[in-house]
Amino acid sequence: xxxxxxxxxxxxxxxxxxxxxxxxxxxxxxxxxxxxxxxxxxxxxxxxxxxxxxxxxxxxxxxxxxxxxxxxxxxxxxxxxxxxxxxxxxxxxxxxxxxxxxxxxxxxxxxxxxxxxxxxxxxxxxxxxxxxxxxxxxxxxxxxxxxxxxxxxxxxxxxxxxxxxxxxxxxxxxxxxxxxxxxxxxxxxxxxxxxxxxxxxxxxxxxxxxxxxxxxxxxxxxxxxxxxxxxxxxxxxxxxxxxxxxxxxxxxxxxxxxxxxxxxxxxxxxxxxxxxxxxxxxxxxxxxxxxxxxxxxxxxxxxxxxxxxxxxxxxxxxxxxxxxxxxxxxxxxxxxxxxxxxxxxxxxxxxxxxxxxxxxxxxxxxxxxxxxxxxxxxxxxxxxxxxxxxxxxxxxxxxxxxxxxxxxxxxxxxxxxxxxxxxxxxxxxxxxxxxxxxxxxxxxxxxxxxxxxxxxxxxxxxxxxxxxxxxxxxxxxxxxxxxxxxxxxxxxxxxxxxxxxxxxxxxxxxxxxxxxxxxxxxxxxxxxxxxxxxxxxxxxxxxxxxxxxxxxxxxxxxxxxxxxxxxxxxxxxxxxxxxxxxxxxxxxxxxxxxxxxxxxxxxxxxxxxxxxxxxxxxxxxxxxxxxxxxxxxxxxxxxxxxxxxxxxxxxxxxxxxxxxxxxxxxxxxxxxxxxxxxxxxxxxxxxxxxxxxxxxxxxxxxxxxxxxxxxxxxxxxxxxxxxxxxxxxxxxxxxxxxxxxxxxxxxxxxxxxxxxxxxxxxxxxx
Numbered sequence: 001x002x003x004x005x006x007x008x009x010x011x012x013x014x015x016x017x018x019x020x021x022x023x024x025x026x027x028x029x030x031x032x033x034x035x036x037x038x039x040x041x042x043x044x045x046x047x048x049x050x051x052x053x054x055x056x057x058x059x060x061x062x063x064x065x066x067x068x069x070x071x072x073x074x075x076x077x078x079x080x081x082x083x084x085x086x087x088x089x090x091x092x093x094x095x096x097x098x099x100x101x102x103x104x105x106x107x108x109x110x111x112x113x114x115x116x117x118x119x120x121x122x123x124x125x126x127x128x129x130x131x132x133x134x135x136x137x138x139x140x141x142x143x144x145x146x147x148x149x150x151x152x153x154x155x156x157x158x159x160x161x162x163x164x165x166x167x168x169x170x171x172x173x174x175x176x177x178x179x180x181x182x183x184x185x186x187x188x189x190x191x192x193x194x195x196x197x198x199x200x201x202x203x204x205x206x207x208x209x210x211x212x213x214x215x216x217x218x219x220x221x222x223x224x225x226x227x228x229x230x231x232x233x234x235x236x237x238x239x240x241x242x243x244x245x246x247x248x249x250x251x252x253x254x255x256x257x258x259x260x261x262x263x264x265x266x267x268x269x270x271x272x273x274x275x276x277x278x279x280x281x282x283x284x285x286x287x288x289x290x291x292x293x294x295x296x297x298x299x300x301x302x303x304x305x306x307x308x309x310x311x312x313x314x315x316x317x318x319x320x321x322x323x324x325x326x327x328x329x330x331x332x333x334x335x336x337x338x339x340x341x342x343x344x345x346x347x348x349x350x351x352x353x354x355x356x357x358x359x360x361x362x363x364x365x366x367x368x369x370x371x372x373x374x375x376x377x378x379x380x381x382x383x384x385x386x387x388x389x390x391x392x393x394x395x396x397x398x399x400x401x402x403x404x405x406x407x408x409x410x411x412x413x414x415x416x417x418x419x420x421x422x423x424x425x426x427x428x429x430x431x432x433x434x435x436x437x438x439x440x441x442x443x444x445x446x447x448x449x450x451x452x453x454x455x456x457x458x459x460x461x462x463x464x465x466x467x468x469x470x471x472x473x474x475x476x477x478x479x480x481x482x483x484x485x486x487x488x489x490x491x492x493x494x495x496x497x498x499x500x501x502x503x504x505x506x507x508x509x510x511x512x513x514x515x516x517x518x519x520x521x522x523x524x525x526x527x528x529x530x531x532x533x534x535x536x537x538x539x540x541x542x543x544x545x546x547x548x549x550x551x552x553x554x555x556x557x558x559x560x561x562x563x564x565x566x567x568x569x570x571x572x573x574x575x576x577x578x579x580x581x582x583x584x585x586x587x588x589x590x591x592x593x594x595x596x597x598x599x600x601x602x603x604x605x606x607x608x609x610x611x612x613x614x615x616x617x618x619x620x621x622x623x624x625x626x627x628x629x630x631x632x633x634x635x636x637x638x639x640x641x642x643x644x645x646x647x648x649x650x651x652x653x654x655x656x657x658x659x660x661x662x663x664x665x666x667x668x669x670x671x672x673x674x675x676x677x678x679x680x681x682x683x684x685x686x687x688x689x690x691x692x693x694x695x696x697x698x699x700x701x702x703x704x705x706x707x708x709x710x711x712x713x714x715x716x717x718x719x720x721x722x723x724x725x726x727x728x729x730x731x732x733x734x735x736x737x738x739x740x741x742x743x744x745x746x747x748x749x750x751x752x753x754x755x756x757x758x759x760x761x762x763x764x765x766x
Contacts, residue, residue: 005052006133014177019042019169022038043149109134112135158417172205188256230290244256256333281331316371325379328386351498363647390489403581407462415516416440425439443512448519449516455571464513465581472585475585477590484590507625508629510625514633592609
């Protein structure tokens with residue numbers, strides 16, 4: 001049975017791709033319910049395939065580990081028998097020390113499934129494409145499919161009132177398929193192709209409500225910003241190809257993780273005095289900076305909230321931003337091959353982004369944007385972990401974060417759905433749909449929802465505590481492992497920065513949680529969002545009114561004269577994700593016990609034990625953040641129009657944070673203005689020079705054509721026509737000579753003879 005999952009592993013991305021094809025190219029797209037359930041059902045099949053594959057891969061990996069341990073034990077016993085145990089131990093210790101010195105303790109996991117086919121000619125050989133599945137890939141596949149399936153299920157209720165629901169499920173199926181293909185890719189070219197398909201899907205989904213100017217601008221911003229990193233990443237792949245002659249994963253001959261190859265590129269100088277490994281790693285990391293929205297290419301991710309909330313969950317948890325972190329993890333041996341420059345840059349960017357984004361989240365009011373900046377911050381944790389050598393810690397946090405961040409985004413969607421159905425916002429919706437939705441997302445307009453939306457409250461609380469880092473929720477274990485690794489390896493600055501970011505995370509999430517679910521409901525007189533760009537689409541079109549649940553649910557809510565109605569499909573997805581938010585920490589518990597260090601063992605990496613001091617500090621920091629949030633907001637916002645307590649205490653600082661340090665404005669004033677100037681210069685060049693050249697060529701061509709016409713018409717056409725006409729006339733006149741009378745012919749002979757005689761006498765003889 002296990003061989004079935006390994007043999008047909010390619011079905012995991014193929015099933016959601018089939019959903020995309022069925023919804024897009026068949027009459028299935030005409031039924032919103034059928035398209036939603038088809039996409040969700042195929043994703044569920046991908047979950048079963050992924051879990052089966054993970055079981056098979058982990059079983060094979062554990063079998064190999066046991067065999068290797070047995071072989072090692074037998075070798076040690078033999079060495080001891082011959083008096084060589086001490087020498088062997090000494091040699092092993094020297095090797096381990098050398099590995100630690102050069103940052104090579106990471107061991108690239110052995111693949112269990114490799115399926116390749118010849119794709120295109122490449123020099124003397126051919127370029128192969130296929131799937132490459134090892135233990136990290138198997139675990140990633142399980143996480144992505146489970147999370148994406150929950151998002152699909154949630155979307156059935158959430159998007160039911162949108163007339164383009166079938167298109168939505170088509171896009172998210174392709175999105176999920178591209179992420180799964182990227183994870184399974186056996187080489188960086190196929191990886192990059194799937195990576196770019198995700199970029200296209202993000203553009204389509206962020207701008208899904210394209211009637212809104214804000215939505216299509218956000219889609220363009222995301223697409224263009226991530227392309228900056230993608231171009232640099234592609235240059236890195238070209239650079240790597242020139243050095244390796246291959247882009248295939250693996251440690252064998254001709255593969256990019258071959259030890260001899262890594263040693264060579266780590267020692268040979270390349271561009272700008274850096275080693276080849278450093279140059280390649282930094283260019284590849286640029287792709288991560290774009291895709292995972294690290295500073296300074298972070299500006300697209302908060303604006304991506306213009307898409308429907310399930311899109312936000314998909315981007316922030318299962319696909320887009322996770323892909324960037326996974327890229328560094330997947331190519332980690334290249335980062336380890338240099339002298340440490342690349343990893344130092346990775347650690348700096350990650351730590352800075354973690355703190356930078358956390359400070360911005362403190363001063364936001366939009367429930368989804370707070371979570372967006374939280375994602376930026378948590379991605380910084382993961383990137384920083386990889387930068388300081390914590391490969392397992394970074395990947396562990398990637399997996400755990402996916403579950404509770406998807407939960408938080410979907411929970412925010414449930415809150416927004418309910419808020420949009422309240423009387424004050426429904427009334428506003430008839431005037432300006434976008435203003436109504438933005439008003440519904442403002443946490444100042446909420447309050448007291450724990451009793452109105454109990455399922456949403458309890459599941460959201462699980463996600464909140466996991467993100468804040470409270471034991472025993474998932475975020476505590478994964479985040480603590482990053483902090484412990486930073487402390488134990490002497491990265492004190494990284495540890496301090498991440499600890500401050502962890503405090504701020506607990507603070508702003510407590511602020512959000514408290515204002516949304518506690519206190520009195522403030523939505524009767526909300527702070528109304530002022531829309532400077534009203535959409536031309538009216539309420540009756542319902543294109544933008546995506547934050548309502550399904551037809552039946554919405555009708556029931558109005559029939560009961562209450563907006564506080566929780567959709568069964570949406571609630572089911574929240575409950576599943578909440579279970580993972582509580583239990584996902586068990587994936588890599590730092591204890592020597594059955595099931596402890598599970599991820600470390602199955603990935604073949606060194607297991608990290610519990611650091612009680614760091615764990616205690618982490619928990620204290622999280623609790624301090626929660627206490628500070630509760631203290632600051634326990635009596636805040638009696639009404640929606642009240643001033644934020646932080647704004648009252650430090651208005652200047654709060655304004656800077658609320659305006660996101662004005663980085664967007666800085667980019668607009670610098671790169672945006674430079675781009676506009678270059679566009680004007682190019683427009684001038686195009687109109688005055690290029691157009692002049694083109695028009696001049698056109699005028700010359702027109703003149704030549706007219707001359708050619710005259711020559712053709714007068715010489716080539718009229719000349720031959722005149723000769724032909726003359727010939728015809730001469731023929732007609734000559735024909736008259738042929739009378740058939742003898743006397744006429746005698747006269748012609750006499751006249752001819754006379755003419756010849758005259759010619760002879762007066763011309764020739766003379």
